[in-house]
């Protein structure tokens with residue numbers, strides 16, 4: 424009797440507090456079918472989508488007292504997902520200029536960066552490498568409602584080799600530092616994955632090759648062995664995490680794919696065998712094809728060192744050619760921009776580049792919605808305006824299936840059924 428009463432009371436309390444929001448618009452891009460839906464009515468209850476109908480053909484059930492967000496004239500899409508950002512990254516402070524700022528500078532800057540990302544329509548991001556566990560702190564502050572920002576999947580520190588792309592290589596030997604993400608040899612990699620998970624990582628980031636922005640590394644050169652990569656992927660999977668590998672060079676890319684890493688980031692020098700392997704294994708490819716433009720026009724003024732500018736010139740063009748090849752081969756793609764290399768909030772500029780180099784607009788949109796959700800293992804939660812998923816919705820003007828660059832101007836952002844900004 425006592426138990427029954429409590430259950431009934433609980434049920435009453437939960438119905439009484441259920442919050443319902445109804446979103447209407449002129450059109451909706453249904454990313455799952457690839458079709459435009461006219462006069463969509465989306466009902467969101469307690470942050471999750473309870474129903475989606477087209478008012479022309481079906482009658483929506485709208486609970487009494489529901490809050491309304493009517494968006495006449497607008498096109499709605501699912502909240503966007505960027506699979507590769509660095510929330511603490513500030514593009515205006517590059518090279519040795521970073522030494523002028525105190526240690527917590529990046530952590531503090533991550534707060535406005537997260538807000539700018541959300542306001543640009545990105546309601547979910549993976550932060551693939553940040554200092555000082557800033558991504559974990561932000562995730563906690565955002566999830567608990569203290570700060571505005573996207574849903575964050577944090578990697579904390581990127582795991583990599585001594586002297587590799589993700590180590591600290593800017594200091595002279597007497598001031599030498601080692602990144603907390605450094606691990607050499609399979610057993611050390613195992614221990615490091617466990618440690619990062621313990622300290623808040625929910626995705627594992629590894630640095631399989633050299634990079635563009637690090638000092639004294641070669642983007643084409645592999646920096647983690649197959650055995651280390653295999654250990655990283657297996658250990659991450661055992662702990663329930665996906666894994667992402669920074670990899671520019673063809674050998675590092677193939678080793679990472681063979682090792683079972685879930686997403687390859689940058690992918691610049693991938694060869695035909697690599698594309699074939701990725702398709703065979705179902706590995707997601709995240710080419711960051713926008714940021715080259717920003718670095719080559721603004722990098723020097725921001726303090727990017729000549730060594731790094733030179734590497735960018737070498738990598739950018741080939742990366743786009745290989746993106747076109749992978750697009751043609753219909754490899755599985757995700758939207759990874761490396762936000763932080765360019766200013767946060769400009770993430771959507773990558774859509775137009777992806778279309779210029781071979782994806783159709785709907786394919787490009789899927790990289791940042793349904794594909795990204797699958798790659799996260801969050802296809803029940805994000806990536807489509809569909810029943811059961813979070814009420815994460817953006818509204819723009821016009822038809823993004825005709826002109827994908829319209830996504831660069833997002834008018835309204837709704838996250839978990841809450842409107843986070845007003846019309847601009």
Ligand code: ARG
Nearest residue numbers: 634635636637711715738739
């Ligand atoms: N974080 C990457 C690196 O330093 C950025 C590469 C950017 N360049 C490019 N063409 N995608 O290697």
